[in-house]
Amino acid sequence: MESTGTTPPPAATSPREQWRAQGYLVLRNVLKASHIARLRTIVEHVYAQWRTCPMTSEPGDYGYEPNAWIILHLNHPGRFREHPEYLRDLLDTIAEPVAIRTLEQIMGEVPLFSQAAMFINPPGHTRPGNWHRDCQYQTEGEEQERAAVRDEADPPREVHLNIPLLSTRHTWVVPGSHLRWDTPEERDIRLHHSTTKELPGAVRLELEPGDLAFFHVNSLHRGTYDKDMLRRTLNLTYSRASIVRPASGVEELNRTKGYVSTFQPWCLKPGYLDGVRPETREFFERFIRTYLDSWRPEYLSDALGAGRLAYFRDF
Template identity: 25%
Template sequence: MSTPHLDALQRDGFVVVPNLLSPSEISHYRSIATKATTKTRSGGWPHFRTVPKQFPPWPTTPPPASEGGIWGVQHLMHPDMEDRQSFAKCYFSDSILKVVEELLGVKDAGPDEPLVMELFNLLVAPETKDFELRWHRDDIPETATAEEEVAQLAAKSPGGKQSHAQYNLALCPDASLIVVPGSHRRARTDAERNAEPYAPSLPNQLIVQLQPGDAVFYDSNILHRGVYKGKEEGGEETRLTLHGSFGLKAVGEGDDEKKKVRATAVLQHGVGAWVHREDASFGIGERPEKMRANLVAMGTGEGIGYSLQG
């Protein structure tokens, strides 16, 4: 079976998939994403990412626009999110699942669903000021030695096999993600290790350019950062990027430490607090419910901690 997306991901640590959404889908999702963002900025939705904090936990009240406000809206598929069924149709769409299945080596879902529903959030432009994320890998702390990095990278994707698929799906032109191609397979170089956390450039870095409807799937442990250009307070949204991930149920079975690492990466965002609710069913088919059940089986996330600090 041809696997061009997986080949690119394994080689480079990321792959851009163009035109995952049709023009009508882009228009629809941009509309409901704008509505969700406006509600969150005004304090009407309690789940968000706030400037200047990079990693969870985030504050419970959004900062004022003069301080940057929010840079993300969390839990688009939460039972209390107004357009959650539309967001769920996007998350579980055939076009996205086709790429996810290729990346995770799923040939036939069968009766025992191998995929795990994980996260579906929205990344947005802060107001009045720019905001930058520091260089990082999602699951490996910057304090890791070269030997620890190599060991952890190998453990998280043994033989190049992916344990989860993570992506950004743009609804507006997006050049926010910066990566160092190939860094998902090696320890940091001396230049990378000694660079300032917010260094504007690293050798061989690449700015991922997305047009509306394009997605980038990337290894979460590639060396990467985000640059968020601020927008005018109250002005049109200039960044609306859907940020999602799927896990692979089979990975880590019989290995409690691997299970804990992935559970922490997912449940630290608070999804375990609502995914088990009776009203959390999506009503859009059997597979989404099986994937949701696989997430419920991971636990609530209470006391599990956080992957990174800051």
């Protein structure tokens, strides 16, 4: 880890304690080289498929363009029409036993799938990325935001897991910030200079293929997206099974252009889980049971446009 601050993170005695104190945890060399090579094949296939999709058929307009930095919903079966076996291997990776066991330890309960995305280097323009806490996008006003930081701290409401498929130095976290509100300086930088100034004490995660990097969604963190530095990092999000965030209805889906992370009706496609490991099946069946009731056809309206309607209906 490279630190910009003067105070090194305190020595941690166990992964659980490191998580609790720092709000992030890196496990080294978990995935074998052959697994990473397979994932590279899979994500290059996804990239090539996604590249051909018009913006208006991707949720939230997260489609291919010079500024693109993320591909959402890697687990959409439409990405794998010619290679269903790629989908199976991707689902098995999302439910990877070491990752799930670690999440159980961190969360103190069973983890629930939420989203599978991938960070990429933008095709045209470097994106500095902004310091943020994820809860700032899910709350309104400082009072709610402070309450989320407080209530979702430990155990965490949600955890991101970054799986780099190439060496990467593009994720920054402020250790311990998941447990407390911003200092005045942090607040000023997060709100007014989020892409131009460094946060004191931030560490840059130095990740190699095979590593698993967990971080708290409400920690102060940032990604950077350098157009000239090939980036392929899976970004998986898990919540605690007791905390769910279903799509609330047609208004929300229209407002977000179809991007509500757990709105994934394609999981109901017959055969979606064919060939996965038994524990992967159990893991995704829990996700399906939890969100099934929110995957309602009536949540999809013409306002989404024909491309997105097809994305959610014809997989």
